[in-house]
Amino acid sequence: MNLFSLRAFKHICIACILLSAQSQIFAQSSPPKSAKSTAPSKSDSKTGAKSAATAVAPVQKTKKQVFVLPLDGMVGIGLRHDEMEQVEKIADTFGPGQVIVLRINSNGGLVTEGDLIAATLTRIKNKHRLVAWIEKAISGGAFTGLYCDEMYFMPEAALGSITMLNGATREEITSAREDWKSRVAEACAAGDRDPKIGPAMVHSEVELSYDKVGDKVTFYNDYKHEFKLSDNKENLDFSAQSAEHSGFSDGTAATEMDLYRELGVNDTTKFEANIAGKAIAEKWQKLIAGAKEEVPLLLQKRGIEGSSQGGVAFLQARIRNTQKIVDWYKKCPAEMTYDLQIGEQAIEQLKEEIVQMRKQIKEMQAGSQPGG
Amino acid sequence: MIRTKILLTIAVASIFLLDLSASAQSKPATTPPANSKPGKPATPSAKATPKVVASKETPAAVAPVIATEKSKTVYVVPMGIKGKGQFGLDIHPQVYEQIAKDITEKRPDIVVFVLNSADIDSVRYLGDDPRKFGIFDDDGIRKMSRNLKEVIEKVGAEPIMIVRDAVGYSALLGLSWPNMYMTDSARLMGLERIQERTKVADPEVYAKFREAMVGICNGFLISGGYDPAIGLAMMREEKMLSASFKGREIIWSDNAKGTWVVDGSTERITAHFTSEMAEELGLSDGTVSDDDLTMIEDLMYQRGIRSFERMPQDGEVLVREYIDGWRKGLADCAKSYPQYQEAMGDAQGKDEKKNLTKAKGILEKVLSIIKKYPAVAIKLNQEFGLSKLEVETELLRLQERIRGLSKSTAPPPSGGGKKGGGGGMGPGSSLSST
Numbered sequence: 073m074n075l076f077s078l079r080a081f082k083h084i085c086i087a088c089i090l091l092s093a094q095s096q097i098f099a100q101s102s103p104p105k106s107a108k109s110t111a112p113s114k115s116d117s118k119t120g121a122k123s124a125a126t127a128v129a130p131v132q133k134t135k136k137q138v139f140v141l142p143l144d145g146m147v148g149i150g151l152r153h154d155e156m157e158q159v160e161k162i163a164d165t166f167g168p169g170q171v172i173v174l175r176i177n178s179n180g181g182l183v184t185e186g187d188l189i190a191a192t193l194t195r196i197k198n199k200h201r202l203v204a205w206i207e208k209a210i211s212g213g214a215f216t217g218l219y220c221d222e223m224y225f226m227p228e229a230a231l232g233s234i235t236m237l238n239g240a241t242r243e244e245i246t247s248a249r250e251d252w253k254s255r256v257a258e259a260c261a262a263g264d265r266d267p268k269i270g271p272a273m274v275h276s277e278v279e280l281s282y283d284k285v286g287d288k289v290t291f292y293n294d295y296k297h298e299f300k301l302s303d304n305k306e307n308l309d310f311s312a313q314s315a316e317h318s319g320f321s322d323g324t325a326a327t328e329m330d331l332y333r334e335l336g337v338n339d340t341t342k343f344e345a346n347i348a349g350k351a352i353a354e355k356w357q358k359l360i361a362g363a364k365e366e367v368p369l370l371l372q373k374r375g376i377e378g379s380s381q382g383g384v385a386f387l388q389a390r391i392r393n394t395q396k397i398v399d400w401y402k403k404c405p406a407e408m409t410y411d412l413q414i415g416e417q418a419i420e421q422l423k424e425e426i427v428q429m430r431k432q433i434k435e436m437q438a439g440s441q442p443g444g
Numbered sequence: 445m446i447r448t449k450i451l452l453t454i455a456v457a458s459i460f461l462l463d464l465s466a467s468a469q470s471k472p473a474t475t476p477p478a479n480s481k482p483g484k485p486a487t488p489s490a491k492a493t494p495k496v497v498a499s500k501e502t503p504a505a506v507a508p509v510i511a512t513e514k515s516k517t518v519y520v521v522p523m524g525i526k527g528k529g530q531f532g533l534d535i536h537p538q539v540y541e542q543i544a545k546d547i548t549e550k551r552p553d554i555v556v557f558v559l560n561s562a563d564i565d566s567v568r569y570l571g572d573d574p575r576k577f578g579i580f581d582d583d584g585i586r587k588m589s590r591n592l593k594e595v596i597e598k599v600g601a602e603p604i605m606i607v608r609d610a611v612g613y614s615a616l617l618g619l620s621w622p623n624m625y626m627t628d629s630a631r632l633m634g635l636e637r638i639q640e641r642t643k644v645a646d647p648e649v650y651a652k653f654r655e656a657m658v659g660i661c662n663g664f665l666i667s668g669g670y671d672p673a674i675g676l677a678m679m680r681e682e683k684m685l686s687a688s689f690k691g692r693e694i695i696w697s698d699n700a701k702g703t704w705v706v707d708g709s710t711e712r713i714t715a716h717f718t719s720e721m722a723e724e725l726g727l728s729d730g731t732v733s734d735d736d737l738t739m740i741e742d743l744m745y746q747r748g749i750r751s752f753e754r755m756p757q758d759g760e761v762l763v764r765e766y767i768d769g770w771r772k773g774l775a776d777c778a779k780s781y782p783q784y785q786e787a788m789g790d791a792q793g794k795d796e797k798k799n800l801t802k803a804k805g806i807l808e809k810v811l812s813i814i815k816k817y818p819a820v821a822i823k824l825n826q827e828f829g830l831s832k833l834e835v836e837t838e839l840l841r842l843q844e845r846i847r848g849l850s851k852s853t854a855p856p857p858s859g860g861g862k863k864g865g866g867g868g869m870g871p872g873s874s875l876s877s878t
Contacts (some may be wrong), residue, residue: 144583177583208583210656210662227667228586228620229506231660235652244648276651307651309659312668326667329595372837382850 095338105232125248138171138337138342139163140205140328141349142286142355147181147212153437155352160196162348171337172196172349173203174220181213182406193219194262205331208322210309216275218259223321223329224237225312232309234273249275265320272308277349279304280411282318363400367412370397384436386428394429461512482643493641515751519552519601521759522560523617528559528767531578531614533819537588539766542757551599552755556606556740562633563612577637577828580613582660589620589664592602605854606743607719614639615678616664624668624727625743626719627734627735632727633716635678654680655877673726677707677715684708685715734776766794770817777813777824780806804842811835 079431141159143151156174163170196202197220204220217231236245236252242429243253256270268291272280281297283290295303299318301415302308315321325331332338332345370393377390401408401419409415521543528534547555563577596603605621611634618624618632624633639660642653662675671695677685686702688695700708704725707715722728732742744752787803814821814832824830 122777136853207586208660210660211652226590226663228590228662230624230656232659233652233656235648237646237649237652242644242649243646246648257482276648301576305651307655311662312835313666313672326590368833368839369836372833373840376837376844378844381851415580 075155075271083104089223089444095244101235112116124260135342135344136170137163137166137346139346140175140337142175142177142353143216145181145352146410147178147189147198147216147411148185148362149181149404150357151176151178151181151189151213151216152356152406153188154187155187155349155356156196158352159349160200162190162346162352163196163200168199169201170199171201171203171335171343173205173331174216175205175207176206176209176213177216178209178211178213178216179209180213180233182212182410186212186215189216190219190259190262192347197221198297201336203331205325212237215256215259218263219264220257221263222335223263223315224323224325224334225310225315225321227312227324227326229312229315230309231315232273233307234235234270235275235307253278266396268293270309274307276302276307279314280300282315284319287319291318360411363404363407364411367397367400367408367414370400371388386434387433387436391426391429391433393424398426457677457799464568468871469783482519516553516688516744516749517742518554518556518754519547519550519758520740520754521555521557524559524561524614526560527613527765528771529609530545530576531561531563531612531772532580532585533578533615533823534767535578535617536766536770537584537665539763540588540592542762542766544591546759547592547595547599547601548764550755550758552601552602553594554602554858556604556743557606557617558606558739559610559614559618560608560616561612561617561630562609562878563637566867578612579615579822579826580641585613586663589617589667593667598842599830604743604747606739607728608609608734610634613661616661619670619675620664620668622669623731625720625730625746626728627732627739629734630718630719632718632722633678633714635675636681636714638679639681654798670727672739673713681714683711683714684710712715737770760787770819772821773813773817773820777810777820778828780810784810798851800846802843804846806830807835807839807842808877811839864866 139162141155143155145151155165156172159172162173169404193202193216201222202220203222203224204217206217206223206225206229207238208229210215210233210350212234214219214231214234234256236248238245253271253274256268256274260270261267269280272278272293277285277291279295280301281292281295282299282301283292283297284299301314301318310318310320312321312324314322323334325334329338332343337343359437373393374397377393378386396417397414401414401416405416408419463583466785521534521540525529526612559621561578587660593603603621603623605618605624607624607626607807609627610618610632611629613635615632615635638654638657641657642650644650644653658679659675661679662672665675666672667685673685676698677683683698684700685706686697686700687704687706688697688707697701706717706721706725717725717727719728723731729758730743730746731748733739740754744750784803784806787799787806791799791803813830814824
């Protein structure tokens with residue numbers, strides 16, 4: 073396996089972006105202050121995330137906590153390992169064996185983030201029950217789902233199309249193909265799925281079909297067996313139907329309640345829904361939406377605010393608006409870099425500009441003072 | 445409608461004759477049973493369709509004809525209205541969030557969606573205005589659809605979809621509900637539009653994009669209980685589609701080997717359905733009248749519901765209000781541009797501040813419309829190249845200029861800001877062409 077080419081590829085941070093760039097980003101690492109628990113059990117529900125935020129030792133709880141973490145958007149921006157880690161920390165405070173559901177809705181994204189996600193999920197599932205609930209998992213979204221031992225699809229869901237491409241040229245990174253096929257096969261194996269499945273999602277020439285006898289499913293990398301999934305011109309994508317029939321998924325669940333029933337966590341005497349995951353996701357999504365809304369306007373404001381007054385007033389306004397852009401970068405660098413096209417280099421330039429403007433103000437102020 | 449009523453009469457009359465055994469079900473392949481969608485459980489109402497074979501299996505389905513039956517409340521939800529059915533704009537999640545709340549409050553027995561959204565009038569997208577084509581935000585539409593399904597299930601209502609016309613991405617909505625009817629002249633087609641989203645030179649990336657799009661779109665069909673082979677043939681020109689009949693079950697295949705070939709070509713043809721084909725193939729549950737006045741009545745009759753009452757304040761009120769609202773908003777934005785230009789032109793001399801303030805007021809109104817209706821924002825961008833950011837930026841410039849005028853002692857600007865009369869929103873200048 074030629075790891076070198078893949079690593080080199082990752083280092084230059086080529087974005088594996090699918091259909092349309094989605095949005096959404098990043099992470100405070102502190103647990104949500106106001107997170108509370110709700111159904112399945114509504115009783116004893118305020119101990120969840122709130123207590124977890126401050127707890128050091130595991131909280132004694134009789135009910136297992138069920139977390140749903142919605143992961144929406146581009147991998148590396150909206151769908152990140154950071155939020156998974158935040159939920160992990162909270163779940164840890166309840167002891168091992170909590171239930172963490174990742175609700176995935178993504179068209180894919182940054183390959184580099186995939187490595188971080190893989191490491192995080194591998195660690196989480198050693199302690200807790202990890203479930204993927206697929207709304208849409210394309211490319212990096214699918215890669216994320218593969219690491220979960222249990223997987224459920226929503227009826228409308230699609231999962232697959234993991235070919236690695238250069239987001240700028242929209243061409244496959246052929247030099248990384250074989251490595252990537254191995255990586256995706258490993259991801260399948262990590263989730264206790266047949267590694268033959270993964271490569272068919274990466275390279276169209278890899279075929280996939282299967283036989284089913286009773287509940288026993290056997291996959292083949294050809295197109296000869298009874299149930300055909302992908303021919304030699306297609307990139308494998310599972311639907312809820314094909315995933316369930318082939319045993320790739322554990323079932324189909326349209327709503328959270330359906331999912332709880334499928335998972336057997338709907339017994340309110342034993343399980344309790346903890347909203348910490350949703351609160352964490354909401355906070356993050358709100359933040360990146362804020363960046364998307366505010367930063368383009370701040371860029372305009374830099375040239376406009378204070379311009380009617382000129383001089384120091386203009387420079388002060390420009391410093392203020394520039395600093396806000398720099399602050400946004402600190403909060404959500406990936407959103408700024410990939411969605412708003414303001415990368416690290418641009419931020420360094422803006423910082424330098426602030427320094428220069430401050431100097432300019434000092435000089436102007438010194439110049440306007442009477443000499444002595 | 446007359447045809448279906450006659451059929452229903454035959455169906456009812458035949459119940460006692462035909463309810464004998466499954467082996468007696470030999471029937472021509474061209475008249476498949478209505479209730480043949482894979483994974484779609486038989487519902488009493490579905491079985492009440494006016495088809496002989498359907499009714500023979502379900503004698504209980506005629507129960508609704510009993511005069512003492514409680515009148516069912518029917519809540520109608522248009523998805524597009526005649527001439528105003530642009531997918532992604534007239535059919536936008538914004539209004540269906542309201543609809544979902546309204547259904548929760550009113551708790552009808554039956555919710556009837558009436559889909560009327562055609563990108564085009566010609567079959568091959570030739571000579572039609574692309575600005576009128578639907579806009580597909582798969583996440584938004586999927587969430588909208590899921591939300592409606594969830595709400596309808598919660599209130600215990602029965603959902604029914606009537607397709608009046610569905611050409612383009614709207615066909616996905618038509619096929620995302622298990623109980624689907626079409627009106628006499630309805631079309632269900634146009635999913636080849638996904639090809640716009642998958643055009644890329646690299647064959648591997650093309651396969652990745654294509655399968656992802658097909659998977660995303662087919663999700664709508666699967667959630668409605670339809671075979672994904674149907675969607676595949678509707679989206680991919682090289683895919684074929686045929687149907688075979690095994691007893692009451694219809695087996696769809698992505699080849700031309702079935703008894704009924706829908707699309708036998710591997711070339712530039714995608715599967716498409718008229719109401720007649722859809723009914724005969726069991727894709728739809730039946731065909732109802734095109735006439736607005738009798739369509740719902742016809743539907744209820746076919747479903748064996750003799751006593752129903754359409755709710756007076758149903759989804760039609762909200763949808764019409766929304767469609768009229770955003771379209772008026774767009775027209776207002778277009779109309780306000782010459783006024784804005786005039787104010788900017790007059791913004792000099794002693795009236796400079798007054799006219800700048802007027803121009804600012806006009807832009808604030810445009811911005812408030814954009815914020816109120818996402819559809820207006822989409823359309824302004826699509827038709828005039830004008831974004832919300834550009835309006836906001838121009839407002840900032842105007843504010844700054846007004847502030848400058850207020851400070852008579854202010855020094856001249858230095859660097860960065862643009863100042864000057866006339867001009868304004870560059871890209872928006874095309875607004876004047878409307």
